[in-house]
Amino acid sequence: MEDIELLQNTFDLYMKKGKEAKEKGNFTLAKRNFMLAGETMMKMAKLSQGSLKEARMTRARRIVELSENIDQVKEKKKSEAEDDEVKKWKEAEIPNVHFSDVAGLEDVKKAIKIRMINPVLYPDKYKLYNKKTGGGVLLYGPPGTGKTLIAKAIACEVGAKFYAVKGSDIVSKWVGESEKNINSLFEEANKQDRAIIFIDEMDSLLGKRGNDTHNDKRVNEFLQQIDGFAGRNPNLLLLGATNRPWDVDSAATRSGRFSQKIYIPLPDKKARKFMIEKNMKNVPVDKNFDVDKIVEQTKFYSGADIEELCDRAKDEPLLKAIAEDRVVEVTNKDFDNILKIFPPSVSESELKEFEKYNADVEGLIKKIKKKK
Ligand SMILES: Nc1ncnc2c1ncn2[C@@H]1O[C@H](COP(=O)(O)OP(=O)(O)O)[C@@H](O)[C@H]1O
Ligand SMILES: [Mg+2]
Secondary structure, X not given: OHHHHHHHHHHHHHHHHHHHHHHOOOHHHHHHHHHHHHHHHHHHHHOOOHHHHHHHHHHXXXXXXXXXXOOOOOHHHHHHXXXXXXXXXXXXXXXXXXXXXXOOOHHHHHHHHHHHHHHHHOHHHHHHOOOXXXXXXXXXXXXXXXXXXXXXXXXXXXXXXXEEEEHHHHHHOOOOOHHHHHHHHHHHHHHOOOEEEEEEOHHHHOEOOOOXXXXXXXXXXXXXXXXXXXXXXXXXXXXXXXXXXXXXXXXXXXXXXXXXXXXXXXXXXXXXXXXXXXXXXXXXXXXXXXXXXHHHHOOOXXXXXXXXXXXXXXXXXXXXXXXXXXXXXXXXXXXXXXXXHOOOOOOHHHHHHHHHHHHHHHHHHHHHHHHO
16 A cells, blocks of 8 residues: 555656656656656556556556657647547437347336436426435446446437546546546536436546545545536436446445446346347247257356357358358357357356445445334
8 A cells, every 4th residue: 555655656746747847848858757657657557456457557558658759749739639539528429229228127227217217307297206316326237237238228218418438538548637628528418408427437437545645636526526517407417337336435426426326237037038039130040049048058148248149159150151152040059169168257256246245235225224
């Protein structure tokens, strides 16, 4: 822990010196300091884990890249890059993914309808019943379970423009400019009739505070942004997603922020069947093709895994169909062959971590309800 703190201070110092030298036009000195800052950030990355590690690596690389081209970087370029981002946000659209495209997760869909969709669609009814509205939702669960998909589907259902940002992107660009950009993102979204701001990889943006002053500063700044915008505009929804909920700072999930946490688990049998059937729709399959068998074979597979499995199972028959110029049907055997070499991407121990975390969250909710 002390190591990180020390590295942090060293990093801040190199960055400060680099910026000062750059302002004075001393590019050689600026370059040296930014290089050292980049190296220090890389050391910090090596001491970190998960998406924070990745974010720090990206940031380190960016700083090194920046320092390499420092004498060519003109102020204009910087503002152009900033404009690019803002332009990207200006092009945000309403996604074309419906709730009915999301397999399974019936409880999740119901909770989201009550919390996010209906308040936007039926504000008068919510007023009549004096229902609380506002505040964001944090979706958490293993990778590939449909978190991004659901976020898009919510936007589609309420007709909201979809503003997606990645925690690691924000962190890696957080060299002075990023706060401004985040501010303009919230402003842009706030201008729309309806908008959703979706923050993926919440853990790398809103990591636990305590032993990393740079992270702490960022978390505080971002939370301020959220407090400034969210809750004031009922048509601006806030959604987050993470594969590492235990790494998210608890201040982020306080009331008015991402106050509801929703677990997105691996697909159950019904959901897997829905996805396999969807993937094999209109595809020539063997007359004895048995979807239920594949459903049984894919117990720990995520939605993204199933998508890939179905796609890869088509490879051999397709190759044969091309070679022999005829229709070659997909069989269960094709699936068996891929299953042998394609294990689920979420390991059992990772899954246990999620189940345990979820049980803790639910246990807490029950406790609070009992107290009342
Ligand atoms: N519940 C689901 N229903 C339908 N498709 C799914 C589901 N879960 C995952 N998928 C498929 O896997 C892909 C990746 O899912 P994604 O939403 O990006 O996962 P996550 O954001 O949880 O990592 C989706 O584009 C979709 O094709
Ligand atoms: Mg995702």
